[in-house]
Amino acid sequence: MIKVKRLTRKMTMAIIIMGAIEALIFGIVCDIGKSWGPILGSTGAVLNLLSLKNDIEKMAHKKTTKGWMVGFFGRYLFSASLLLIGGLVSFETLIGVFVGLMNLKIVSFIAWRWLD
Secondary structure (H helix, E strand, O other): OOOOHHHHHHHHHHHHHHHHHHHHHHHHOOOOHHOOOHHHHHHHHHHHHHHHHHHHHHHHHOOOOOOHHHHHHHHHHHHHHHHHHHHHHHHHHHHHHHHHHHHHHHHHHHHHOOOO
């Protein structure tokens, strides 16, 4: 059995570290005012990860796959709202939020190495 709590903690820390590095890079390249885009996106990625973990635990506890659509659409609506907020500020912030949200995808590709 995969230790979900430990894996989620490792994934969360990896997302936070990647977001901090991306914010530093955005602060150097674009402007220090635009560096909150990757931080906002990384925060959204962490919240999406925790929401996904919560939905999986609920489905495992109920021993059914019913009810996954609400969480699925909720996570995508949340990500879309973050992208809208970033897009309303500036193009650089939109790119930063997108990069921050992609941290969840990147970390999920490397997370299999952390399995016991």
